Amino acid sequence: MELIFFYIFAIVALASAIAVISIRNPVHSAIFLMVCFLQVAALFVLLRSPFLAAVQIFVYVGAVMVLFLFAVLILDLGRERFGEYLHHQSPIAIIVVVGLIFVIGLGLARGKLDAPLGKYTEAELVKNIEVTGELLYTKYVFPFEVISLLLLVAMVGAIVLVMKERK
Amino acid sequence: MDVNIKLFLPEIFITLFAFVIIGIDLVMPKGSERKHLARLGIIGSLAAINVLIINSGVTGTTLFGLFIQDGVSIFFKVLFLLTGIVILYMAMLYEEKVKNFKGEFYALILFAVLAMMFMASSNDFISLYVSLEFLAVTLYILACYTKEESASVEAGLKYLITGALASGFLLYGITYLYGATGSTEFTSISRILTGKEMSGFLAIGLILVVTGLTFKIASIPFHVWAPDVYQGAPTPVTALLAAGSKAAGFVILMRVMFTALGSIKPQWVLFISVISASTLLLGNLAAMPQKNIKRMLAYAGIGSAGYLLMGIAAGSVLGSGSVMFYLLAYLFAISGTFLAIVIFYNSEGSDSIDAYAGLSRRSPLLAATLFIGLLSLAGVPPLGGFIAKLYLIAAVVKEGLMWLAVVGVLMAIAAMYYFLLVIKRVYLLPPKVNLPIKIGTVDTALLYSINIATLILGIYPGPFTDWVMEIAKVLFRGN
Numbered sequence: 001m002e003l004i005f006f007y008i009f010a011i012v013a014l015a016s017a018i019a020v021i022s023i024r025n026p027v028h029s030a031i032f033l034m035v036c037f038l039q040v041a042a043l044f045v046l047l048r049s050p051f052l053a054a055v056q057i058f059v060y061v062g063a064v065m066v067l068f069l070f071a072v073l074i075l076d077l078g079r080e081r082f083g084e085y086l087h088h089q090s091p092i093a094i095i096v097v098v099g100l101i102f103v104i105g106l107g108l109a110r111g112k113l114d115a116p117l118g119k120y121t122e123a124e125l126v127k128n129i130e131v132t133g134e135l136l137y138t139k140y141v142f143p144f145e146v147i148s149l150l151l152l153v154a155m156v157g158a159i160v161l162v163m164k165e166r167k
Numbered sequence: 168m169d170v171n172i173k174l175f176l177p178e179i180f181i182t183l184f185a186f187v188i189i190g191i192d193l194v195m196p197k198g199s200e201r202k203h204l205a206r207l208g209i210i211g212s213l214a215a216i217n218v219l220i221i222n223s224g225v226t227g228t229t230l231f232g233l234f235i236q237d238g239v240s241i242f243f244k245v246l247f248l249l250t251g252i253v254i255l256y257m258a259m260l261y262e263e264k265v266k267n268f269k270g271e272f273y274a275l276i277l278f279a280v281l282a283m284m285f286m287a288s289s290n291d292f293i294s295l296y297v298s299l300e301f302l303a304v305t306l307y308i309l310a311c312y313t314k315e316e317s318a319s320v321e322a323g324l325k326y327l328i329t330g331a332l333a334s335g336f337l338l339y340g341i342t343y344l345y346g347a348t349g350s351t352e353f354t355s356i357s358r359i360l361t362g363k364e365m366s367g368f369l370a371i372g373l374i375l376v377v378t379g380l381t382f383k384i385a386s387i388p389f390h391v392w393a394p395d396v397y398q399g400a401p402t403p404v405t406a407l408l409a410a411g412s413k414a415a416g417f418v419i420l421m422r423v424m425f426t427a428l429g430s431i432k433p434q435w436v437l438f439i440s441v442i443s444a445s446t447l448l449l450g451n452l453a454a455m456p457q458k459n460i461k462r463m464l465a466y467a468g469i470g471s472a473g474y475l476l477m478g479i480a481a482g483s484v485l486g487s488g489s490v491m492f493y494l495l496a497y498l499f500a501i502s503g504t505f506l507a508i509v510i511f512y513n514s515e516g517s518d519s520i521d522a523y524a525g526l527s528r529r530s531p532l533l534a535a536t537l538f539i540g541l542l543s544l545a546g547v548p549p550l551g552g553f554i555a556k557l558y559l560i561a562a563v564v565k566e567g568l569m570w571l572a573v574v575g576v577l578m579a580i581a582a583m584y585y586f587l588l589v590i591k592r593v594y595l596l597p598p599k600v601n602l603p604i605k606i607g608t609v610d611t612a613l614l615y616s617i618n619i620a621t622l623i624l625g626i627y628p629g630p631f632t633d634w635v636m637e638i639a640k641v642l643f644r645g646n
Contacts, residue, residue, distance in 0.1 A: 103371070103374065104371050106367065107343075107367035107368065107370045107371035108367060108368075108371070109367065110366065110367035110370075138231065139231045139233070140231075140233070140293065141230060141231070142230040142231075142233045142234050142294050143233065143293050143294050143297040146285055146294070146297045146298055146301055147297055147301075149182070149278070149281070149301060150297070150300060150301040150304055153275065153278050153301070153304055153305050153308070154304055156189070156271055156274070156275065156308070157275075157304065157305075157307070157308035159268075160267065160268045160271050160275075160308060160312070161308065161311065161314060163267075164267060
């Protein structure tokens with residue numbers, strides 16, 4: 001049962017991801033991106049991480065997508081026009097992608113998962129938020145702090161690149 | 168809490184100084200000079216180097232094993248801080264070109280140095296990825312800092328798009344390695360992999376992780392960004408990309424390949440050797456027809472990544488020690504050359520190689536700096552670059568990779584050709600205008616000391632090579 005749902009979510013996620021980059025209308029493309037994010041959230045639920053799923057929906061489907069749609073509407077992008085100039089690259093791109101899929105497929109066919117996975121028991125997984133929160137502030141405090149610096153730099157960057165300093 | 172503050176004190180220093188620079192910048196009068204902020208950054212970096220040297224005996228892991236301070240990270244942190252000092256000075260000379268937000272320019276350079284220091288200390292794929300992304304975001308912003316110029320914006324955009332793609336490769340690869348080993352920490356991955364067969368998951372993970380990391384070191388297959396970004400970005404940022412970002416890429420590549428995946432070395436040697444050989448060929452052959460000196464140095468930088476990958480392919484103490492020595496020699500050669508380029512640009516407003524004609528008659532010091540810097544990059548005795556290339560070639564010969572050594576030697580000759588073309592212009596052709604180029608006192612002192620450092624590394628390399636070989640042993644302790 002779980003497997004069937006996994007395949008449904010995975011296939012829809014992949015299909016909508018392909019739609020995002022192949023559809024020329026930016027608004028439609030953004031909506032397909034939303035569909036893709038929702039499927040990923042569903043996959044998190046299947047992986048017993050309801051907290052991550054909720055965060056995925058709040059942050060990506062909610063905040064990021066709304067901002068993105070606003071940007072699309074305000075900038076009035078319309079149909080993008082530079083697509084047609086890149087056609088001569090498509091044969092090489094197809095070769096590279098097919099080669100990559102072949103290599104990954106070969107590896108997957110030969111591979112086996114022998115690592116001890118899922119060290120958390122069902123009882124612990126019920127306390128999803130507590131486990132995540134505790135890990136963030138204890139074991140993963142170093143990456144957490146680095147990310148806070150990264151966000152600061154990103155904010156400085158957004159101001160520096162967009163605003164004009166008043167003289 | 169597992170916290171030993173002595174191990175990451177230098178990082179705290181740099182963070183504080185970066186914040187202070189942003190803070191002071193707020194209260195300074197609008198549109199005024201911000202050169203004092205750069206001096207503040209230089210003082211901060213010097214203080215951090217001092218702290219590093221005083222505490223160099225204190226090693227170990229902290230922050231729950233995600234942060235490691237050992238000989239290798241101390242070596243690279245000193246290297247990054249030295250790079251930061253030179254870049255901040257270069258940015259000071261370049262300040263007039265930066266129209267908006269001059270103070271933040273210096274702060275961002277310090278943040279980039281901080282990110283590289285985090286990379287040198289990462290002992291886990293999670294801290295590796297996060298600090299790598301921190302550096303990437305900082306460099307995306309710096310690359311398009313002079314946004315009035317379309318070349319700079321183009322540089323930033325190209326860097327961002329290739330960087331995002333490479334990040335995807337790296338993350339996807341990390342998930343496979345995690346799937347195959349059940350751990351993200353380097354030493355425990357190595358422990359789990361000891362005596363194991365190469366499985367399919369491991370192979371995909373390895374290929375994708377290495378492919379993702381080639382973006383940082385600018386080698387095949389993610390080298391395409393280098394020429395446009397080097398040419399378009401502000402020159403101090405180009406120097407930061409060339410000297411700092413490349414070294415940061417190599418420190419994590421060494422940690423991943425030697426500490427984490429060292430026990431399956433026979434399986435990846437061929438893969439790395441092929442990347443190394445193709446990068447050597449492409450970088451050095453494509454550098455020949457270039458007309459812009461920053462673009463030529465970009466291709467030469469791709470070629471250098473090929474040489475450094477030889478050291479990774481060797482996978483021995485000798486190999487990784489020579490990588491560190493090469494990066495040390497490379498830092499001095501690159502920073503001297505770029506300092507000369509910035510000074511020349513400030514006076515002439517051009518980066519084209521033709522404009523350098525007759526430089527020796529206009530400014531003997533700049534000409535001599537280019538002479539020493541470029542010939543060290545090419546690997547001419549008695550300069551630092553020669554010893555570095557010699558050690559790298561010796562390392563691969565010792566591991567039985569004769570064909571790679573042959574490619575390396577042939578491409579060193581190719582490199583000699585295109586660097587000598589520049590030097591011919593500088594020394595033999597007549598100048599178009601005969602005005603001398605003015606160089607400040609501090610610039611002169613800095614140029615002299617960088618040149619002397621390159622010469623010392625070439626003439627008396629003994630203590631330095633012994634030192635790096637001793638440090639390199641740390642990487643192999645896990646196996």
